[in-house]
Amino acid sequence: MPRFCRMEKRYYLVKLIAFFLMRCYNEFDNFFRRTSIMISQGERNVRTVKNMYSGAGEVVIESLLGANELNEKCGLFARVTLAKGCELGYHTHHGETETYYILSGRGIYDDNGVKLSVNAGDVLFCRDGCGHAISNTGDESLGFIALIIKG
Numbered sequence: 023m024p025r026f027c028r029m030e031k032r033y034y035l036v037k038l039i040a041f042f043l044m045r046c047y048n049e050f051d052n053f054f055r056r057t058s059i060m061i062s063q064g065e066r067n068v069r070t071v072k073n074m075y076s077g078a079g080e081v082v083i084e085s086l087l088g089a090n091e092l093n094e095k096c097g098l099f100a101r102v103t104l105a106k107g108c109e110l111g112y113h114t115h116h117g118e119t120e121t122y123y124i125l126s127g128r129g130i131y132d133d134n135g136v137k138l139s140v141n142a143g144d145v146l147f148c149r150d151g152c153g154h155a156i157s158n159t160g161d162e163s164l165g166f167i168a169l170i171i172k173g
């Protein structure tokens with residue numbers, strides 16, 4: 023059985039540790055690049071904004087993905103809820119677009135001054151440089167998915 027001096031043992035130990043760490047790093051890196059994630063309801067960020075863009079009442083915004091997942095390509099991916107009589111005030115988008123997908127309820131959508139009735143299943147798209155607002159005119163909450171894409 024060969025005998026190693028202390029320097030050789032250290033050299034091989036350092037080499038083994040380096041190999042192990044590189045292997046772990048690569049596996050860790052590959053794991054997070056290739057797998058999907060699940061964010062449970064209790065783990066998501068929910069915030070309430072009063073008089074958003076000078077709109078009446080409160081807007082509840084539940085972020086479906088965080089900044090890390092959006093990767094600077096999206097400004098927002100969230101479920102938005104407006105209680106009866108509440109509204110998200112008129113605002114314009116610069117350098118980005120915004121899409122709403124109405125999940126529940128009914129309301130009025132202001133598309134650059136043109137008022138449109140909206141219901142569950144409707145999709146609304148606000149182009150870069152344009153403005154919009156939405157208000158809940160129904161008897162139940164108005165819920166929708168909001169997606170802001172940069173660029």
